[in-house]
Amino acid sequence: VLDDVGNLATTIIGTPYYISPEIFSNTPYDQKTDIWSLGCCMYEIVSLHQAFEATDMNSLVIKILRERKLLPLPLATEIVPIEGSKQTNYRYFDIGDLPDQTLLPITGYNKKSLTSLENAVRDVEHLLDDIQVKIIIAKKNVQKCHGILSIDESAAIQLYTMETLPLDRCLYYNLNKTLRTANRRELEPWFTYLKLLLTALYKLPSVRRTVWRGIKNVDLSEEYQEGQCYTWWNLSSCTDTLTVMQTTQFLGTRGLRTLFAIECENGKEIKDYSYVRNEKEILLPPATYIEVLGKINPAPDLHIIHVRETAPPYVLISPPL
Numbered sequence: 529v530l531d532d533v534g535n536l537a538t539t540i541i542g543t544p545y546y547i548s549p550e551i552f553s554n555t556p557y558d559q560k561t562d563i564w565s566l567g568c569c570m571y572e573i574v575s576l577h578q579a580f581e582a583t584d585m586n587s588l589v590i591k592i593l594r595e596r597k598l599l600p601l602p603l604a605t606e607i608v609p610i611e612g613s614k615q616t617n618y619r620y621f622d623i624g625d626l627p628d629q630t631l632l633p634i635t636g637y638n639k640k641s642l643t644s645l646e647n648a649v650r651d652v653e654h655l656l657d658d659i660q661v662k663i664i665i666a667k668k669n670v671q672k673c674h675g676i677l678s679i680d681e682s683a684a685i686q687l688y689t690m691e692t693l694p695l696d697r698c699l700y701y702n703l704n705k706t707l708r709t710a711n712r713r714e715l716e717p718w719f720t721y722l723k724l725l726l727t728a729l730y731k732l733p734s735v736r737r738t739v740w741r742g743i744k745n746v747d748l749s750e751e752y753q754e755g756q757c758y759t760w761w762n763l764s765s766c767t768d769t770l771t772v773m774q775t776t777q778f779l780g781t782r783g784l785r786t787l788f789a790i791e792c793e794n795g796k797e798i799k800d801y802s803y804v805r806n807e808k809e810i811l812l813p814p815a816t817y818i819e820v821l822g823k824i825n826p827a828p829d830l831h832i833i834h835v836r837e838t839a840p841p842y843v844l845i846s847p848p849l
Contacts, residue, residue: 681728704762735795739766764812815844
């Protein structure tokens, strides 16, 4: 029997102990049956898998957020290595500060003609490292992407997902920084690439589900007030699997973190076009307008903000087509 109530928050791999039958009868935490948590832990030790699917976790967290139940969220101990690259995926953290003024809509790019990817980046090539080499690689990688997109459109998406150091010489970094700037004229050199990229994204079917994104070492809960609406002017990389966010190359399970649970309407599933296809990336277009539905602080260093994509009061970005 666990004498210390705090020990109830500890699991072997990460099954939240609060998914016990008693939670639905509001049983106090110090009166829950240890056998439930023990069974989950034993299952994980033997199978090396979590006892619950990620989709169940998504539904559970959204339920908690909606009902404002301030339940402790235990930190998972990573025992089994995550398959794939351990490289940090910085574009998922590229949230940026909220502007201190209301920005003008993004217009004008849609008047540009569609062109090759090589020509689309010509006006910003001086900002980017090895961009023509990356274009060659991107076009080779998307040769097998048979679908509704052209080679240049497909490669424009892949080019956005390519991350190299230094970050300030990456395409995604410079594009997103410029999308957030109040001086809309600074965006003009990007218009031809933006036309190609957004044409590709608009052709893809929209994803309507809960997706996740976050940032390390920052508490953004005070910046996002419940009931208020905000605009994410840059493109936003998300995942629809909560467990992905807990891996070391994303948010991890320790330290100060802000996690957004986003009910999106216009997300675009780009895994078939991404340079890193195992990430299952959902990309939110620029000028995504969100409403804050709720916030919880389930652990001392973890802040979860629940938002929903909603219609803006006026057009924030002209459609490309």
